[in-house]
C-alpha cells in the first residue's frame with residue numbers, strides 16, 4: 106500500500122451506530138475494557154497539554170480494572186504521555202496508534218527505530234513554521250502535526266506529510282484525526298493492538314469493549330466487532346463500525362461512573 110492510502114473521514118464506508126445510552130454492559134471478568142483517551146475519556150482541548158483528567162475518572166477506571174481484572178488505554182499518544190495523564194504504570198496501554206503495547210508492565214515495541222520518527226518530525230518542521238498556529242508533536246514512535254488553530258492549513262500540511270515519508274517505502278501510514286495529521290508505523294494499528302491484548306492470558310477469552318471517538322478508532326471498532334465485542338462511538342453520529350453511541354466524553358464519563366455502581370464484582 107502506498108502513501109496515497111490515507112485514512113480519511115471520507116474514505117470510511119461503515120454503517121451508522123445505534124444511538125443508545127443504555128449500554129448492555131455489567132463489568133465483570135467476562136469483559137476486556139479498551140478505552141481511547143482524547144475525545145473519549147477526556148474533552149478535547151486547544152492543545153495536547155491542555156487536557157484535564159478529573160481525579161474521579163482515575164478512580165472510576167481503577168474500579169473497572171479491579172472488577173474486570175484488566176483494562177487498557179488505546180491511544181495515539183505516547184506511552185509517556187498516557188502515564189503522565191493517568192499515573193505512571195497504572196494501566197495497560199497501547200500507545201502510538203498500536204505501535205507500542207504495555208501489558209502487565211512489559212513493553213512490546215513494534216515500531217522499530219524511533220530515530221526514523223525524529224527524521225519525519227524534522228522534515229515537517231519547515232511546513233509548520235510557515236503556518237502560525239500549527240505545530241509538530243513528537244511522540245517517539247509516531248508524529249502528529251496539529252492545526253486546530255489554523256484549520257485552513259490542512260491540505261498544505263497533508264502534502265508536507267506525504268513528502269516527509271516519501272522514500273520510506275511502506276514504513277509509515279497517514280491518519281487524519283481531529284485537527285491533526287498523524288504519521289504512524291504501518292506495522293500496527295489500534296485494531297492489531299487489541300488483538301494482541303486479547304491473545305495475552307490477562308485478556309484472553311473475554312468479550313472486548315472499545316470506546317473511541319475518532320475515525321482513527323475505526324480499526325479498533327472493527328477488531329472488537331470481528332470477535333463479537335461491543336464498540337461505543339463517542340460524539341456526533343457518523344459512519345462507524347461501532348454499535349452504540351454516546352454524545353460526548355462527559356456523557357461517557359457519567360456512564361462509566363454509573364457502570365461502576367452496577368459492577369458484578
Ligand SMILES: O=P(O)(O)OC[C@H]1O[C@H](O[C@H]2O[C@H](CO)[C@@H](O)[C@H](O)[C@H]2O)[C@H](O)[C@@H](O)[C@@H]1O
Pocket residue numbers: 141142143144145148149150151152153154155156179180181182183242244249251253282283284285287319
Ligand atoms: O487516540 P487518542 O487517545 O484519542 O489520541 C489522539 C490524539 O489526541 C491528541 O490530539 C487531540 O487531542 C488534543 C487535546 O484535546 C487536541 O488539542 C488535538 O487537536 C486533537 O487532535 C494528541 O495530541 C495526539 O498525540 C493523539 O494522537
